Amino acid sequence: MDETSTTLAYNFVREGILSGRFQAGAHLRETELATALGSSRTPIREALRLLDAEGLVEITPHRGARVCSWSHDEIRETYALRLLLEGEAARRAAALIKSDALSQLSLFATEMKQALQSGSPDRFATVAELNNRFHRVIHQSSGDSLLSSTLSSIIMASMVKNTFSIYTAVELSRSMNHHQELITALEHRDGDWAEAVMRCHIQAARWVTKPRPLELSLNVHQEVQLSPHTTTPSFPSEGNQIPRRGGSQ
C-alpha cells in the first residue's frame, strides 16, 4: 500500500519472525537489518518500535531489540483471553454478519479442507493463513472495531507458535468441523450457538499447544476425516440440519 522504507522494514522483520527465520530470543541488530534492506538505521528503528508496541519484539534501552519468546503461561493467558473475546465476537457477528462475509467464510473453510487433502508440503502454512482470515472475517463482522483490533493484537502470540503441523488428524478434522458448525450457527443468526462453538474451537486449540508425546503429532494426518459438508450450502441455509443448540456460557 504505502511503500515507505519504514513499512518495508516492518513487513520484513515481521515476516521473518512469523515465519520463524528470526528465532525467539534472537538479537535484531539495527545495522544488520539496515544493510540487509539497503536502507539506513532510521526506518529500521521505527519498525522495531512498532513491533515492540505490537509485542513481537522487546526493546530494552541501550541493548536493542530481541524477538519475544512466550512462556507456556503466557500462551495460556492468550487462549484464555481469546476464549472470552472471540466468543463475544462470534455472538455479535451472528446478529450482524453480511451475506458476502458468510460466503467468504464458506470459501475459506472449503479451501482449508482442500489444502489439507492436497498433501502439498506447505499446506500447513496455507491452512494457518486461511484460518487467520476466517477468524478475522468473524471479528470484523462483530461490528465492534475495538474488539476486532484488540483481538488482532492478542492473536499475534498464538500465531507464532500455532503452525497446525502439530495437529493430529483427529484434531485437524475437529477444527475443520468447528468451522463448518460456526458457519451454520451464523447462518441461523444464532448468537448463543455461535459463541458456544467458538469457545469449543478455541478451547480445543488450546489443548493442542500443550506439550505431549511426539508420536501423536507427527505426520499422522494423511487421512483427514471430514463431516459430509464438502459442498458448502448457498447462503440462506436451507436448514438441512438443526443440531442441538449450545446454551450460553
Added chain:
Amino acid sequence: MDETSTTLAYNFVREGILSGRFQAGAHLRETELATALGSSRTPIREALRLLDAEGLVEITPHRGARVCSWSHDEIRETYALRLLLEGEAARRAAALIKSDALSQLSLFATEMKQALQSGSPDRFATVAELNNRFHRVIHQSSGDSLLSSTLSSIIMASMVKNTFSIYTAVELSRSMNHHQELITALEHRDGDWAEAVMRCHIQAARWVTKPRPLELSLNVHQEVQLSPHTTTPSFPSEGNQIPRRGGSQ
C-alpha cells in the same frame, strides 16, 4: 525510571493529551514539540510512534500526528469491552488477591471519599487518578498479565473523556459505594460477587458519559451521601454485612 529523551517526549505528549492541553484533533508538529522540549526531532518521532501504537494519536504518512478523538460509538465499544474484561479480572482477583493489595484498595477508596469531601478545586483529577490506581490493582491481582496489559491499553480512551466532574452527586456516591462493595466481595473471595459488582460499576459509568441535560451534571455534588463505611474494616473482614449475592452474568 529511564531518563532518555524519547521517554521524556513520550511522557510530555501523553501528559499533554490526558490533561487536555492538546485537544482532540490537534496537529502535533514534530519541530514544534522538539523545540518545546529542547531536543531534536528524532526522539519526538519515536515517542509519537509509541503513542500511535497506544491509540492516543493517529499518524498518517506525510501528514503527521493528530490527537485521536473518539466518537460516541467508540466510547461505547470501550465500555463494552471493559464490561467483559474488568468483570473477568475482578472474578480472578477474588481468588488470588493478596492482603496488601486489599489494604491498598481500602486506602484508595478512603482517599477518594476524602478528596471528594475536601472540596478542593482539583478533587476530580485526584479522584480520577486514585480511581485508575484502584482498578489497576485489581487488574494486576487477576494474575493474568496479558489481561492486565490489555485493559491498560483499552482504558486509555475512557480516561481522556471521563473526568468525574460530570458526575452528579448520586452517581459519585454510587461509584464510591461500588468500590466499597467490591472490596468486601474480594475480601470474601467471592468471584461471582466481585464480577457482578464490577459489571455494575462499569455499566453505571457508561451511562454517565452519555449526553444529557446540563443541569444534572454541574456542581450539584457538594453533599455526597455515602454508606456508613467511612472507617474501612481491617483485612480479614469480620463479615459485618453479607448482602445479597449477585449471580454471574
Added chain:
DNA sequence: ACTCGCCCCATTGCACACAATCATCTAGGA
C-alpha cells in the same frame, strides 16, 4: 583457581542535514 576491576569495542541514542511529499495560494483560461 577464583574473583574483582578496568578497558575496549560493539551497539544504540540523538542531532542535524537533505530529499520527498503534501497543502495552500495564486494565476490563467474557459
Added chain:
DNA sequence: TCCTAGATGATTGTGTGCAATGGGGCGAGT
C-alpha cells in the same frame, strides 16, 4: 465566476555522523 494547473512553503521521511552506554575479555590481586 469557477475550475484547474503550477509554484511555493511547510512538514515529514531518510541518511549520516558523533556521543553515550553496556557487555565481554583480559589482567591483577587475593
